[in-house]
Amino acid sequence: MSKYLFQRILRSLLTLVIIITIVFVLMRQMPIEGYFENFDKLTEEQIQVGLEGMGLLDPMPVQVVNFYKQLLNGDLGMSRRYRANVPVVDILSTKIPVSVKLGSLSILVSLLVGLPMGMNMARFKGKWFDKFGTLFIVFIQAVPAAVYFLFIQLYGSTLLKVPLLFDASKPLCWVLPVISMSLGNIAYYAMWLRRYMVDESTKDYVRLASAKGVAENKIMTRHIFRNAFVPLVQYLPTSFLNTVIGSIYIESLYSIPGMGGLLVDVIKKNDNNMVQAIVLLYATVGVIGLLLGDILMTLVDPRISLKNKGGGR
């Protein structure tokens, strides 16, 4: 187990190194305006001096090595255009907690709503609750999120009598962003849990349980649910991360001071270092999410043994 774990972590690290290198090299292809606060006013000489000072004229391999050295010291460079000459790390450290708080709340809501919904859809398969739920899932999956988010903001804010934009001190202001962020995950969890439970409910152990006279409620929660939930566990960390990512749109819509909104801002301002830092952060988080998913899976389901699998996926 620990040997596999070691290999698996090593793989993730390797992937991460590849991703960081690719992103870094790609970002160097951007126009150089993105490294100066007031590019238009600078003379040609000043630009050259500035570029040299930032090490941008070195050959690419040297730049990459320098970047990794910086990275190991926890230095992501300076923001140039979003806020002049402020370390990127300082800017991010105030934004991350907001995003994480929002994301956790939304995952909590989607689990609390999505799982019972899927369970009841499986239980009343073909009845009106199932049909209603399927309709909801089709709608959420087919209509672009960017579209229904708008309408939630538009009509939700008049309904709840809250301002359009976010205000962290008012609890009611959290409701709409969290609901918007949860809808996709609710549909996802409900759809898959329903399918797995329907598959599972024809198996022999379920028949045995009902033959023994176990109450239907108990069969659903104790027997079927536990088995049907296993495949979903692997997705949990990723869905948490997707929620934080999905928040790019939500945060910027409600002007929530988090990471996602920040990404949109720095893209509009062409701040290369900031874009690079946030993209790398999201990529890292993605890699960790998949890793955690694989590990969680083995913890939940004792039948899955990683020993026989050998290295890699």
Added chain:
Amino acid sequence: MAALRNRLSSKLEENVNTYTENMSEEELFSFAEYKEENTEKTGYSNYSYWRSTLQSFCKNKVAVFLVFVVLGILLFTFIQPLLPSQYDPNAINNDASGLQYRNIAPGAQFWFGTNSIGQDLWARIWAGTRNSLFIGISVACIEAFVGIIAGVLWGYVRKLDWIFTEIYNVLDNIPNTIILILVSYILKPSVKTLIFAMCLTGWIQMARFIRNQVIIIRDREYNLASRCVGSSTPKIIVRNLLPYLVSVIMLRMALSIPAAIGNEVFITYIGLGLPTNIPSLGGLINDGRALMMSPSLRYQLIFPTIVVSIVTISFYIIGNAFSDAADPKNHI
């Protein structure tokens, strides 16, 4: 059921006996012709995969209706500019005194109203639908094309396995949205950029799926048999493997169209979308969003959203219905 089978087989025997009695050796060993009345007797059927698919698809009335809706919309986006007295989607319309027709509510002159600089929304919506559908359909086709080729190579050629697996690891680990944003940020905004950025992540999912199926199916008995009688690898792939995957390929293609339209809306919102002289549904929704706070101007948001919703829901339902119909397990 058993009785029926007995009856059929006894009939079959009788049939074969009367048929072969008076035949010469040569006749016995040549191909028989297909005759409608003989099929009744023996239970032989001229089963055609595509006809059965079409038949079971037609049973789903909603999906058939939506096919007509989508085809109608697609056709109309091309017909609309040819109709009499239409405005140009990019023209800024002025009234007699030279002032722009700003934010005119829907009416007789401008059917869907005008936007904040006096462009006709009706023309813009249809031009935008055309562009968005073009992006969506191109993405779906390119993804399928590249994905199928890469997937087959990945599954069939062992030496390439590690390269593809490595690419997959990298692409799968970064959230798709981030790749999309990064690529659109680095390249200049244009239709080509958008299509490229969206295809960059989509093909690998298709390829991985096909690779898994290829590995499962490639050593089944019928493929072994096919190889034994000397079929070449390309023939095995095209005739034996791909038909098995049609239903899933079609499903993925149908679903990637609404996804592409959704991504376009998102990318436009971030500010990396198409320039305003190329109208698109994403751009129109984004323009409408800026004005959504004043109820009298909300029509500028609502019309494009209705079109987007109809198109995306239609493709979603058609895709699912078709993949059910194309699955041979659901035939007969």
